[in-house]
Amino acid sequence: MEEYAYVSIIFFLLIIFFLYIYIMYEKLVEIHNNRRIQKYSEELIAYIDSIVNEILSGKELNFSNIKDMKVLCENKDKRELIEKRLLYYFENFKGDFLPKLIELCEYLSIIKYELKNLQDKNNYKKALAARRLGEFRSKEALYGLLKEFNTENSDVKYNILLALAKIGEEEAFIKAFESIDSSVILSERSLIEIVDSFEGDKMKIYKTMINSKDSFTISIFIKSAGNFKNTLLSDDIAKYLFSKNKELRIASAKAIGSICDETYLNDLIKLLEDDEWEVRAVTSRVLGNFKDNKILNPLAKALFDSEWHVRYNAATSILKHSEGMSVVSYIFNNDDKFAKDIIISAIENTNSDILEIYENSNEQDKVELALKIKDYISKKNEEGHK
Amino acid sequence: MSVEFIRKAIVNFNNIILYYVIAINAIYFLQLILSSFSLYDYIRKMHYSDYKKYTSSTNMIPISILVPAYNEENTIVDNIESLLALNYPLHEVIVVNDGSKDDTFKKIVEAYNLTKVNQPIRSLIKTKKIEGIYKNIDIPKLTLVNKQNGGKADALNAGINLSKYPVFTSIDADSILESDSLVRVIMPFIEDKQTVAVGGIVRIVNGSKIKNGRVETVDLPKNRLAMFQIVEYLRAFFTGRMGWDALGCLLIISGAFGAFKKDIVVKVGGYSNTIGEDMELVVNIHKYLRQNKCKYVIKFIPDPVCWTQAPETIKDLRGQRRRWQIGLMDSLFRHKELFLNPKYGIIGMFGIPYFWIFEMLGPVIESLGYISIPLSYAFGLLNLDFFILFLISSILYGIVLSIGAILLEEYAFGRYSSIKQLLKLFWYGILENIGFRQMITFFRIDAIIRFKKFKNSWGKIKRESFSN
Numbered sequence: 001m002e003e004y005a006y007v008s009i010i011f012f013l014l015i016i017f018f019l020y021i022y023i024m025y026e027k028l029v030e031i032h033n034n035r036r037i038q039k040y041s042e043e044l045i046a047y048i049d050s051i052v053n054e055i056l057s058g059k060e061l062n063f064s065n066i067k068d069m070k071v072l073c074e075n076k077d078k079r080e081l082i083e084k085r086l087l088y089y090f091e092n093f094k095g096d097f098l099p100k101l102i103e104l105c106e107y108l109s110i111i112k113y114e115l116k117n118l119q120d121k122n123n124y125k126k127a128l129a130a131r132r133l134g135e136f137r138s139k140e141a142l143y144g145l146l147k148e149f150n151t152e153n154s155d156v157k158y159n160i161l162l163a164l165a166k167i168g169e170e171e172a173f174i175k176a177f178e179s180i181d182s183s184v185i186l187s188e189r190s191l192i193e194i195v196d197s198f199e200g201d202k203m204k205i206y207k208t209m210i211n212s213k214d215s216f217t218i219s220i221f222i223k224s225a226g227n228f229k230n231t232l233l234s235d236d237i238a239k240y241l242f243s244k245n246k247e248l249r250i251a252s253a254k255a256i257g258s259i260c261d262e263t264y265l266n267d268l269i270k271l272l273e274d275d276e277w278e279v280r281a282v283t284s285r286v287l288g289n290f291k292d293n294k295i296l297n298p299l300a301k302a303l304f305d306s307e308w309h310v311r312y313n314a315a316t317s318i319l320k321h322s323e324g325m326s327v328v329s330y331i332f333n334n335d336d337k338f339a340k341d342i343i344i345s346a347i348e349n350t351n352s353d354i355l356e357i358y359e360n361s362n363e364q365d366k367v368e369l370a371l372k373i374k375d376y377i378s379k380k381n382e383e384g385h386k
Numbered sequence: 387m388s389v390e391f392i393r394k395a396i397v398n399f400n401n402i403i404l405y406y407v408i409a410i411n412a413i414y415f416l417q418l419i420l421s422s423f424s425l426y427d428y429i430r431k432m433h434y435s436d437y438k439k440y441t442s443s444t445n446m447i448p449i450s451i452l453v454p455a456y457n458e459e460n461t462i463v464d465n466i467e468s469l470l471a472l473n474y475p476l477h478e479v480i481v482v483n484d485g486s487k488d489d490t491f492k493k494i495v496e497a498y499n500l501t502k503v504n505q506p507i508r509s510l511i512k513t514k515k516i517e518g519i520y521k522n523i524d525i526p527k528l529t530l531v532n533k534q535n536g537g538k539a540d541a542l543n544a545g546i547n548l549s550k551y552p553v554f555t556s557i558d559a560d561s562i563l564e565s566d567s568l569v570r571v572i573m574p575f576i577e578d579k580q581t582v583a584v585g586g587i588v589r590i591v592n593g594s595k596i597k598n599g600r601v602e603t604v605d606l607p608k609n610r611l612a613m614f615q616i617v618e619y620l621r622a623f624f625t626g627r628m629g630w631d632a633l634g635c636l637l638i639i640s641g642a643f644g645a646f647k648k649d650i651v652v653k654v655g656g657y658s659n660t661i662g663e664d665m666e667l668v669v670n671i672h673k674y675l676r677q678n679k680c681k682y683v684i685k686f687i688p689d690p691v692c693w694t695q696a697p698e699t700i701k702d703l704r705g706q707r708r709r710w711q712i713g714l715m716d717s718l719f720r721h722k723e724l725f726l727n728p729k730y731g732i733i734g735m736f737g738i739p740y741f742w743i744f745e746m747l748g749p750v751i752e753s754l755g756y757i758s759i760p761l762s763y764a765f766g767l768l769n770l771d772f773f774i775l776f777l778i779s780s781i782l783y784g785i786v787l788s789i790g791a792i793l794l795e796e797y798a799f800g801r802y803s804s805i806k807q808l809l810k811l812f813w814y815g816i817l818e819n820i821g822f823r824q825m826i827t828f829f830r831i832d833a834i835i836r837f838k839k840f841k842n843s844w845g846k847i848k849r850e851s852f853s854n
Binding site for chain 2: 002005008013022024026127130131155158159162186187188192196312341344345348349353377
């Protein structure tokens with residue numbers, strides 16, 4: 001046994017010694033690498049910037065001038081620096097010069113290099129390559145990206161989808177999305193973010209995918225279309241307002257409300273009677289985006305809904321409406337405590353300064369209403385203290 | 387009882403101790419290796435992470451930050467300030483004053499000019515009576531809940547009832563989050579829809595400079611107890627939590643900083659009224675989802691940093707460790723049926739047994755080991771040479787683990803970047819094996835003895851104002 005103890009002591013001492021040496025070595029290597037990269041940066045950044053600035057100012061690419069850059073790309077560290085600098089421009093600048101910048105990346109064989117990385121077995125390397133290919137937006141990468149899409153790894157999948165969105169080629173993007181369904185591990189929000197990031201003809205992808213067969217995909221594209229806010233999509237979205245699928249009813253009500261297309265206002269009002277409270281809650285919230293007076297009575301009715309969220313959203317939407325105080329006045333001139341409480345809650349939680357405005361109004365009825373509400377609040381507070 | 391029987395018992399016990407030490411060290415070593423791989427993967431992942439894009443995206447999950455506060459008058463205003471300034475598209479801060487006896491409530495109301503509002507409360511989880519909800523219309527993100535004292539778990543449940551958003555994070559009132567912490571802790575929910583809970587790393591703020599609720603310069607403390615705890619925290623998070631995460635059986639998400647899907651937490655009945663409510667919640671979630679055969683992910687990620695104050699006096703440290711040990715025991719007792727139960731997969735077969743055998747009973751076995759040394763000597767059973775060698779070997783192994791954790795930190799994040807800081811950490815990694823660890827064992831034994839007495843208390847540590 002003693003022998004084992006001796007061996008373990010020597011072993012642990014060696015490990016500790018090795019760890020000490022290793023940390024010192026790492027620190028020294030880090031300092032050395034930083035210096036080298038710094039030196040390369042000083043040489044290269046100004047050179048890359050001058051070439052990109054020429055592109056930004058609208059000049060054509062002069063391939064004889066950038067031959068040196070291609071040679072520099074043969075060095076691993078220098079190529080990394082060049083890639084990072086070009087990524088900086090792709091991420092921070094938008095405009096007509098992008099095709100020339102893409103052409104520069106293609107000429108420097110950066111796209112080919114990243115496509116090679118995309119085929120690597122290491123998923124981290126793959127995901128990073130996909131991300132960069134997306135930023136470089138070269139259509140040369142489309143085939144490679146689609147080829148690698150059928151992976152189980154969610155990071156790689158996400159970055160390939162994002163790359164396809166940035167490249168903006170409709171057919172490829174649709175093809176990729178058609179191959180996924182609700183079993184995909186990525187969250188719905190991340191997929192909506194990807195669709196929102198699409199840089200090609202968005203109308204085309206929305207029109208196609210909102211009319212696809214998979215309800216999960218339809219829901220994603222409807223939600224993204226809600227962020228896009230184009231009335232030309234209303235007809236396609238509104239088809240799902242009375243779908244059997246609850247998620248699709250919610251998504252379409254949200255999107256129509258966000259687009260604020262009054263053509264479907266009556267349909268939205270009908271959804272306040274939906275059997276599912278989530279649908280009623282979303283509808284009562286999005287109705288607050290409309291200015292038409294005909295929303296007021298249905299919303300007033302929704303103040304008595306059995307579900308708290310529906311009542312609260314209805315009260316908030318009523319307060320947002322320019323004529324909403326007429327409903328508030330009606331409620332406060334009657335005895336329904338339930339409705340009064342939810343209105344007060346909405347006033348206090350939505351940063352509404354309506355009471356102050358009414359209190360200082362020249363119109364007597366407005367002043368009276370404000371005082372009546374304030375009086376109700378004070379009585380409620382007193383009850384609470386008791 | 388014959389002398390021979392005692393001699394046999396001592397010999398057998400010594401053998402058990404030997405195998406016990408070998409087993410626990412093997413597990414720690416496995417965790418260190420797994421953590422190294424996980425950290426390496428995590429760092430690589432950061433190169434293409436989209437978290438910056440999501441900091442301004444409408445598609446980011448809105449989040450409710452719950453801050454339970456009990457007698458936190460020294461730090462609460464700084465803490466709220468840092469939370470309101472967090473870099474996040476849509477979040478709310480719900481501070482729950484759990485019947486503090488000091489000026490916590492008054493300080494918050496005055497600092498943010500809050501007034502009482504009439505907000506209805508959905509009673510998703512039953513709590514003690516809420517006496518008032520306070521807001522300022524110019525600071526819509528902030529809500530103060532004033533309630534009767536009911537303990538930390540009760541305060542968190544009240545916060546859940548008031549919260550608007552689908553994911554909430556709990557953060558201790560004496561802690562500070564880094565500006566990107568929220569986005570980073572939410573990213574696993576975005577990346578994988580099966581994620582139900584995420585824990586972040588808790589680091590010790592003592593010695594660092596704080597300005598306007600933010601950590602401006604990271605440095606090491608002069609206080610020795612705090613220094614020992616820095617090494618201890620690095621080991622606990624970079625090897626312990628990372629290792630458990632890699633094995634898929636993370637049982638603790640620190641109460642100081644964790645994010646949870648609200649619907650799941652409501653389904654398991656919210657936080658349980660126990661001193662170790664953080665572990666209890668995670669175990670409940672594992673249990674519920676495994677019973678219902680749901681696929682789920684509970685993750686630990688090492689860089690959404692939450693800074694917290696470590697106790698600087700022995701009295702406070704003792705109180706803290708007592709709470710931790712009692713919380714651990716309470717949770718394990720509540721879920722006895724999980725022990726070696728294959729129905730709960732790796733949680734039942736490895737995670738829970740580990741916590742029973744090595745975390746809960748560890749201090750008892752260690753103490754019995756200390757008692758058996760003089761007994762063995764008295765009965766002439768102690769091979770002194772072997773004992774000394776074994777002791778040296780164990781201490782060296784402890785040092786290896788500590789240095790390993792420090793190296794992982796340096797490799798992954800390099801918060802303590804100067805060589806001087808690293809050498810100081812290394813030095814304390816050695817020193818902690820002589821005295822500090824034994825003291826912690828003593829505190830834990832004390833907690834085991836007084837388990838019943840302290841089971842349901844908040845147990846506070848004296849905190850300094852961050853501005854100081």
